Amino acid sequence: MLDAAVRLLAERPDAGIAAIAAAAGLTRQTVYAHFGSRDALLDAVVDRITDQAMAAMDEAEEESGSALDALLRLQDIGWRLFERNPVLLRPGNTRAGTDTDLARHEPVAARLTRLIEKGQASGEFDPAPPATWLVAAVTALGHAAGDEVRADRLPVTEAAAWLRTATLALLGAGPGNPTP
Template sequence: MTPPPARRADAERSRIAVLDAALHLLGERPSAGMAAVAAAAGVTRQTVYAHFSSRDDLVTAVVDHMTEKVVQAMDAVAADAGPAPDALFRLLDATWRVSEAYPALIQLGDHPTLTERDRTRHQPIADRIAQVLQRGRDDGVFDPTPPLSWQVAAVIALSHATGEEVRADRMPAAEAQQALRSGLLRLLMPDTATSATEPP
C-alpha cells in the first residue's frame, strides 16, 4: 500500500535533514558514525537506519547530496552569459566554493564503494562544463581541434589536481586558483590567443 502524500513528504523532509546534518558533520569529522549523525540531525539512530541501511549507503548519499549542491551553485552563475573563458571560471569558482565548505568530503568521494558511481555522479557537472566549452569552440575562443570530451575531462582532472594541491598544503588557495586559470587558458585556447588573454 502506498503511503499517503503527507507521510511521504514527512519522510523526505526527514531524509533531507539527515543528509544535511551528515554533510556538515562528515565535512568536519569524516569518521563520524551513524549515532553521531543521528544526534546532529536531531533524530534517533533508528530513523537514520530507516533511510540508509549502512554507513556506506549514507556516505554515498551524502556525496551525491554534495554533488547536487555543486550543480545548484553552477546553475546560479549564469554560465551562458559573457565570454566563454569567464563563464568557465565562474563555473569552476562555484565548484571550488562548495569544495572549500566541505573539504573532507572530497576524500569521502574517493571511497571504494563509490568508484563505480563516479561517472554518473559527475555527469551533470561535466555537462555544464561541456556547454561552456562548446560555446567557446563555436565562438572561436577555444581550440576546436581536440575532441570536446577530452577537453571536458582535462578541465575536471586539472581542477581536481588543483584542489588536491591546496588540501595537501602545497599551494595557497589563491595561488592555486590563479595557476588553474592560467593552465586552462593554455590548455583550451589556440596558441596564438593564449598570450593575449592570459590573466595578469
C-alpha cells in the same frame, strides 16, 4: 537527516554515525535504518552537495558573458563547494571512479562540453582540439588540484588559482591569448 549530516561533515569531515545522528536529533539505529553504512550515508551526502552545486551552476550559467567567464564561474563554484564541504576532499569519503561517481560527473561534463564548444565557435578557445578531449583534460586538472589539496601540498585557494591558470593555458585562452 541529510541536512544535519551535510552541516556536521562540513565542520567535522570525520564525524561518525553517532555524531551525525545526534546532530539530526535521531538515534544511530534510525540513521542505520535509512543508510546501512557510513559509506551509504556519505554517498547520499555527496549526492545532496552535488545537487546544490548543480543548482548553483544552473544559476551561474544563466548569467551573461563569454564562455570563458562562464567556465571560470563554474570552477569557482566547485572550489567554494570544496571549501564549504571538506568531506569531499577526504580520502575514502568519496569513491572516485565508481559508477555512482561517474554518473555525478556526467551533467558537469555535458555543461563543460557546451561551454567549450561555445568558446571554440566564438574564437575564445583554441578550435583545434576536440571539445571532448578538452573536457577530459580540464576535469583531470580539477582532480589533480583536488589531489594536491587532499595531500596537504596546496591550500584550496592556491590549488584553485593554479587550476585556473592551467585551464586557461589548456584552452588557449591564457594571458598570451586574450579572449575577444
